[in-house]
Amino acid sequence: MNNFKVDRTGSQRLVHLDLKGAPPRISYFEKILPFIKNIGATGILLEWEDTFPYTKDVIPIGSLSDHAQTSGAPYSMEEAKQILTIAAACDLIVIPLLQTFGHLEFVLKHENWRSLREVEEFPSSICPSKSGTIQLITSLLEQMIEFHPSIQYIHLGGDEVWHMGMCSICEKRIQTSQFGKSRLYLDHMSKIGHYVKENYPGLKIIVWDDMFRNIEVEILQEYPSCNFFELMIWNYLPSDSFHLNDGLWEKYNSVFSNLWIASAFKGATSSCQLIPVIKYHLSNHLAWLTELEKNSKKIGNLRGIALTGWSRFDHFATFCELLPCGIPSLCFCMATWISGGYSQDLEESVRKLLGSDCGTISYLESSTVCLPKTNPQPTFPGWQIFVGIEMLMNLRTRYKNLINSDQLQTWFNTWQVLNSFTNPMQIKSLLLVVIELLGEMSTVKEHLKKYMEEVFFNHTLEEFFGTLMVPVEHHLNQMKTDIERQLSLGGRAREHMNL
Structure with a gap:
């Protein structure tokens, strides 16, 4: 000191x-x-x-x-x-x-x-x-x-x-x-x-x-x-x-x-x-x-x-x-x-x-303060938003890990989707991950919306969700649609591809 x-x-x-x-x-x-x-x-x-x-x-x-x-x-x-x-x-x-x-x-x-x-x-x-x-x-x-x-x-x-x-x-x-x-x-x-x-x-x-x-x-x-x-x-x-x-x-x-x-x-x-x-x-x-x-x-x-x-x-x-x-x-x-x-x-x-x-003291090393989600709960003004942002950060990290993963790059890249040349066995597990992320994203969004409305004006919520959550949701929903379509095709031979 x-x-x-x-x-x-x-x-x-x-x-x-x-x-x-x-x-x-x-x-x-x-x-x-x-x-x-x-x-x-x-x-x-x-x-x-x-x-x-x-x-x-x-x-x-x-x-x-x-x-x-x-x-x-x-x-x-x-x-x-x-x-x-x-x-x-x-x-x-x-x-x-x-x-x-x-x-x-x-x-x-x-x-x-x-x-x-x-x-x-x-x-x-x-x-x-x-x-x-x-x-x-x-x-x-x-x-x-x-x-x-x-x-x-x-x-x-x-x-x-x-x-x-x-x-x-x-x-x-x-x-x-x-x-x-x-x-x-x-x-x-x-x-x-x-x-x-x-x-x-x-x-x-x-x-x-x-x-x-x-x-x-x-x-x-x-x-x-x-x-x-x-x-x-x-x-x-x-x-x-x-x-x-x-x-x-x-x-x-x-x-x-x-x-x-x-x-x-x-x-x-x-x-x-x-x-x-x-x-x-x-x-x-x-x-x-x-x-x-x-x-x-x-x-x-x-x-x-x-x-x-x-x-x-x-x-x-x-x-x-x-x-x-x-x-x-x-x-x-x-x-x-x-x-x-x-x-x-x-x-x-x-x-x-x-x-x-x-x-x-170890939590001081990271960007989180390691606040508990159960009792004893934090008491400082707006702590619910803090907890919600922590959850959002975790979700965004998992989302980035997914889109940068070897599994997606190897079995569900843009060329493969455009040409409907995918392996159903490999992409079915991707669908489960996407659905899970969408569900959790919806839960976090509901939590943040509830508590952010108490603290901030509507134009802040519009910008916040439009910047940090809506683009991720749109991408995940598109991935879900694409995966479901590919699964419906059941894996196809190359001669069926649209070259």
Whole structure:
């Protein structure tokens, strides 16, 4: 265990809720926010994206758009207010996160703002040089800030600007600037920062740090906005690959008055991961504890940590881990962070919190937490979905093993089916496996549908089943039909083949 102890009185512990994928119903917020508070969180970093109820000229971007209203996507104005009310009742501060440079697919996908793209064919990054950019960003910011009555911080995003300095206007600016893309980035973020400070002087501003990492300190010091930016340094890697640039702490402390760090409890491994690999995320938090202990004399004012839980890798990506599936990982990571290390006693206490006392530490090696299907049942919010996803993962593995099996490739490949040249003895056993998988798939689907309807909106269920279950069901049903037809033929001589 590390000797470093988190300052439990002055350190913030934020749980990041990424609403751009599978946003939960209000009834789930009523369960999960008290739970988050109970495990030690002091606030939530709320990434609304297109679930925010924007109005007026930017209404197409958010949850009040015609498309959102037709599909039943959240949130209404009243629902959004309810989330803030529940958080306040739990004594959790709410820090809204609004992307202002990169990751703006949810804005730039609309024809109204397509002209503001840095690269016309890609909707990820906005052009900082076009006249409508600042007007659009400040319009979004104004509504976001005004909506949160007790707001103390605003997170302006600013990370992973994949396309910058590529349009003709930006290229010209880069050529005439001694600092190139660095100045382009800092000019844009400074304009937004100054807008916030001029209109909301008491508001603190957080920005992701990755775009600042390779900017020389002398350049940063030329920008007064850096004096009121609070950088959130993110690294989601486990101990064996965790690394921060040499001199990073010294550079940041010479420019920025306050810093944050960000870890991950889910959504940082595979882009289509279904259940977090707890050992991976636990290792990430232990790496951060080691980093802070090692550099304790170099670190100035550290505000706290945000435990991020991404739901998609970008606006167009499929789901990664649903929030209920990330709760066990969140509990282990939060407990490790508060304790300043990991121990057997901590493991036991977290297991009791989750409502499960089975197994040993070995389950941390895999993506499952080894929760029992019988008593004692788990008790954390949404555990039934967790169990259902575990069953689905098992079924999908068996399905993949079947379609990649030697038996199918040898006696039931595409050529053989098309030419009706199959051995009934070999394919009859395949039919039994397919029928069994279809039956179990139906049972799991019924289970997940029942409990997911309680937590998520219909558009989430449609995407989830349409992505993970319907294609498998269709393929299995087609296989069943094909096998039954081949069995009815009873094995035929080659002269009957359709060559």
